[in-house]
Amino acid sequence: MSTYGRLFAYLRPYRTRLILSMICSVGFSIFSGLSIYLTIPLLETLFGQGKPAAIGLPAPTSRLPEWFVEIKAELAEFFQRLLIGGSVEESLLKICFMVIAAFLLKNIFGYLQSILITYIEQAIARDVRNHVYRHIHQLPLAYFTNERTGNLISRIMNDVNLLNSGFTATFDTLIRQPLLLFVYLGICLSISWKLTLISFVVFPAVLLIITVIGFRVRKESGWIQERIADLTSVLHETISNVKVVKAFGMEGFENRKFERENLNYFRTLLRVNRIRGLSSPSTEFLSALAGAAIIWYGGLQVLEAQTMKASEFLGFLFAMFQLMPPIKELSSVNNRIQEASAAGSRVFAILDTQPNIRNAPNPRQLDEFAHSIEFRNVYFSYVQDDPVLQGIDLTIRKGEIIAIVGPSGGGKSTLVDLVPRFYDPTQGEILIDGIAVRTIDLKSLRDKIGIVTQETILFNDSVRNNIAYGLDDCPIEKVMEAAKAANAHTFIMEMPGGYESIIGERGVKLSGGERQRISLARAILKNPPILILDEATSALDTHSEILVQEAIVRLMEGRTSIVIAHRLSTVQHASTIVVLSHGRIAETGTHAELLRNANGVYKHLHDLQFRI
Numbered sequence: 001m002s003t004y005g006r007l008f009a010y011l012r013p014y015r016t017r018l019i020l021s022m023i024c025s026v027g028f029s030i031f032s033g034l035s036i037y038l039t040i041p042l043l044e045t046l047f048g049q050g051k052p053a054a055i056g057l058p059a060p061t062s063r064l065p066e067w068f069v070e071i072k073a074e075l076a077e078f079f080q081r082l083l084i085g086g087s088v089e090e091s092l093l094k095i096c097f098m099v100i101a102a103f104l105l106k107n108i109f110g111y112l113q114s115i116l117i118t119y120i121e122q123a124i125a126r127d128v129r130n131h132v133y134r135h136i137h138q139l140p141l142a143y144f145t146n147e148r149t150g151n152l153i154s155r156i157m158n159d160v161n162l163l164n165s166g167f168t169a170t171f172d173t174l175i176r177q178p179l180l181l182f183v184y185l186g187i188c189l190s191i192s193w194k195l196t197l198i199s200f201v202v203f204p205a206v207l208l209i210i211t212v213i214g215f216r217v218r219k220e221s222g223w224i225q226e227r228i229a230d231l232t233s234v235l236h237e238t239i240s241n242v243k244v245v246k247a248f249g250m251e252g253f254e255n256r257k258f259e260r261e262n263l264n265y266f267r268t269l270l271r272v273n274r275i276r277g278l279s280s281p282s283t284e285f286l287s288a289l290a291g292a293a294i295i296w297y298g299g300l301q302v303l304e305a306q307t308m309k310a311s312e313f314l315g316f317l318f319a320m321f322q323l324m325p326p327i328k329e330l331s332s333v334n335n336r337i338q339e340a341s342a343a344g345s346r347v348f349a350i351l352d353t354q355p356n357i358r359n360a361p362n363p364r365q366l367d368e369f370a371h372s373i374e375f376r377n378v379y380f381s382y383v384q385d386d387p388v389l390q391g392i393d394l395t396i397r398k399g400e401i402i403a404i405v406g407p408s409g410g411g412k413s414t415l416v417d418l419v420p421r422f423y424d425p426t427q428g429e430i431l432i433d434g435i436a437v438r439t440i441d442l443k444s445l446r447d448k449i450g451i452v453t454q455e456t457i458l459f460n461d462s463v464r465n466n467i468a469y470g471l472d473d474c475p476i477e478k479v480m481e482a483a484k485a486a487n488a489h490t491f492i493m494e495m496p497g498g499y500e501s502i503i504g505e506r507g508v509k510l511s512g513g514e515r516q517r518i519s520l521a522r523a524i525l526k527n528p529p530i531l532i533l534d535e536a537t538s539a540l541d542t543h544s545e546i547l548v549q550e551a552i553v554r555l556m557e558g559r560t561s562i563v564i565a566h567r568l569s570t571v572q573h574a575s576t577i578v579v580l581s582h583g584r585i586a587e588t589g590t591h592a593e594l595l596r597n598a599n600g601v602y603k604h605l606h607d608l609q610f611r612i
């Protein structure tokens, strides 16, 4: 379906408003026309040698269609009846009131229409954003390693706005302006069809220019959006890694990078604006040409041939001038639609990315974890033909602590990521209680699993909400209980707002150990039967280390834990240690058993780490 077609689907809930806005457009156009048309009797009364206004005098209308002439005659009669039969003052007063009424109604309709269309426009932007955001959460992790965050943010914010402007272009400009055009043109034709024809001689030329410029703008505006995305990406990367930038003294480098991207954006913007800017002046100049031709011919009609009254000629000029804005608006409408459809394709590209990790057709609920997690001949690769895990066979029984150790890059994180289905194995199967995880309802699967990663993700929210993340209406007592078990209660109470203190973005107001303990409290509160723990490698001070360690031991109590272990204490507590090297299980056993194998990977790693 075309981008526009898809956008129309979002319009559905706002049909009534759209129809109302169209009605308002019609009202606006009629009264706009009337407010111009009324200038004729006004001028007539002013310059008509003291006689009250008489309008609709036989202009050369013989070549116009029958219905047009009829409408014109009716209108003329209506005004005649309304205005004749009084003094000049009375007529003048009547006309003034009519002018006021026409302008008032025109503006009321105009205002209502703009409110309605803005509502629809913003509501659609809101809906598209929500839709894309919801969709993003369904996309697999792999998508986010391929797409830059800034790029995604830019698409959701900027492109959706552009979509919007294209939308207004369609429903506001394309409805209101042609109506105005129709009404003003009607007035012009009714006064003098010849004069109208002359003014339209230049229009084909205008149209041609508009089309050419529109085509260029379409091509170029895609570039603007890409530049914005680049800029947002740089911003996002450096702001979120500000510490690294500072630590490495890379401010200068990052500044230059940003300035380069910013300059690119600036240049692209200017280039597109140069092209887009051409559209208005060239239309206007051509319009001025038409204007000169009209004044020349019309002036002759009034002064020499006397086939037209001066008041009519002025009325004609007014109407003709009013024709310009709609033509100008219409001349840019194509550009806007082109921009919007380019933006639309970028937005819809996100929506078109299929979430490949999703619920099986009839997913099974995992009500409780009963006995085991089993890896059955599991292979995995991020990129084709480059296996990260190969032939993993592993059974983890309920209540066990499995420590996974091995050299960096050996596939430890990947192995644990397969259990909550962040990725699906390329071959083989993972089973929980004998049920393949692929067939289990994702939510019920992930509900059973608690994950504490090295990168302790905290949200810019209160301590309480960070601990109770994902749990609605969790009583504060429970939050406190979890915090106590995670050795976090004391330091939380020392914070100015206690549990209601807001943690800065990414928890910058907390120390590493404190952040870890909040993460641990979160996992304790969630109380999942299965725990995946990626121990932090960074060394904490001894006191902090002891507190974190205690919290981890409490967290693991009574659960089945898979731990990517870096600490000797965790490794020693483990029921089984799995040594993962180059994507294969090199050894398994207890600490004591593995140490006995003098040539084993584990012994080697252990010696390296503890320099024994």
Ligand code: ADP
Residues within 6 Å of the ligand: 142, 145, 382, 383, 388, 406, 407, 408, 409, 410, 411, 412, 413, 414, 415
């Ligand atoms: P470990 O946790 O043992 O350090 P990982 O599971 O993180 O190992 O990584 C195993 C291998 O997979 C590494 O070679 C790493 O470069 C690669 N890898 C990890 N994540 C991705 C990814 N998202 N895309 C491509 N390759 C990846």
